[in-house]
Amino acid sequence: AQKITQTQPGMFVQEKEAVTLDCTYDTSDQSYGLFWYKQPSSGEMIFLIYQGSYDEQNATEGRYSLNFQKARKSANLVISASQLGDSAMYFCAMSVAGGTSYGKLTFGQGTILTVHP
Amino acid sequence: EAQVTQNPRYLITVTGKKLTVTCSQNMNHEYMSWYRQDPGLGLRQIYYSMNVEVTDKGDVPEGYKVSRKEKRNFPLILESPSPNQTSLYFCASSRRVGNILNEQYFGPGTRLTVT
Numbered sequence: 114a115q116k117i118t119q120t121q122p123g124m125f126v127q128e129k130e131a132v133t134l135d136c137t138y139d140t141s142d143q144s145y146g147l148f149w150y151k152q153p154s155s156g157e158m159i160f161l162i163y164q165g166s167y168d169e170q171n172a173t174e175g176r177y178s179l180n181f182q183k184a185r186k187s188a189n190l191v192i193s194a195s196q197l198g199d200s201a202m203y204f205c206a207m208s209v210a211g212g213t214s215y216g217k218l219t220f221g222q223g224t225i226l227t228v229h230p
Numbered sequence: 231e232a233q234v235t236q237n238p239r240y241l242i243t244v245t246g247k248k249l250t251v252t253c254s255q256n257m258n259h260e261y262m263s264w265y266r267q268d269p270g271l272g273l274r275q276i277y278y279s280m281n282v283e284v285t286d287k288g289d290v291p292e293g294y295k296v297s298r299k300e301k302r303n304f305p306l307i308l309e310s311p312s313p314n315q316t317s318l319y320f321c322a323s324s325r326r327v328g329n330i331l332n333e334q335y336f337g338p339g340t341r342l343t344v345t
Contacts (some may be wrong), residue, residue: 158336208331220273
């Protein structure tokens with residue numbers, strides 16, 4: 114079975130500083146995908162960034178980057194130059210290619226990020 | 231604009247009254263899925279569909295039905311809703327690269343209350 118662990122229930126950051134949100138995963142599959150989503154207080158789920166297990170480069174999307182360390186099974190999200198609008202819940206998630214979990218997306222418990230002015 | 235739409239956005243109903251939450255995507259994605267989000271339990275997958283006429287159970291399928299007759303639509307059916315199905319529901323669709331999901335996009339959510 115797959116598992117995603119987000120060990121930081123809450124994080125605080127000063128506006129314009131960078132912040133790292135931790136995510137570790139557990140799977141025996143060699144082929145998988147890792148996702149990060151943002152959920153603001155309004156409730157919608159916003160896709161941020163995706164990393165495939167065979168991608169050699171770390172994924173980047175604007176101010177978001179994914180620090181993918183395969184041997185350590187970690188997929189941390191780095192937000193550079195934090196903005197007040199970044200205050201939200203952030204979820205890490207994983208999809209695997211095979212076995213009984215084919216097609217399923219497993220989510221972590223989430224990290225609440227608060228950006229201070 | 232690429233999007234996933236859900237209707238209704240808010241619904242209050244009574245126990246036992248059948249309801250359907252619609253979901254539609256305009257990205258020609260093969261994969262679609264339903265999740266529920268509950269405080270303290272996070273997001274849990276209800277059902278998913280890898281393609282037209284192909285559906286499978288997620289982690290919490292009891293009390294729900296789905297169908298995938300067209301690629302763009304994936305309705306969630308509650309035949310006899312109960313109060314424990316009060317939740318925030320999300321529909322999502324995704325591109326696939328081989329067997330791996332990629333860039334999964336969510337609808338705006340449906341807040342369901344069953345009294």
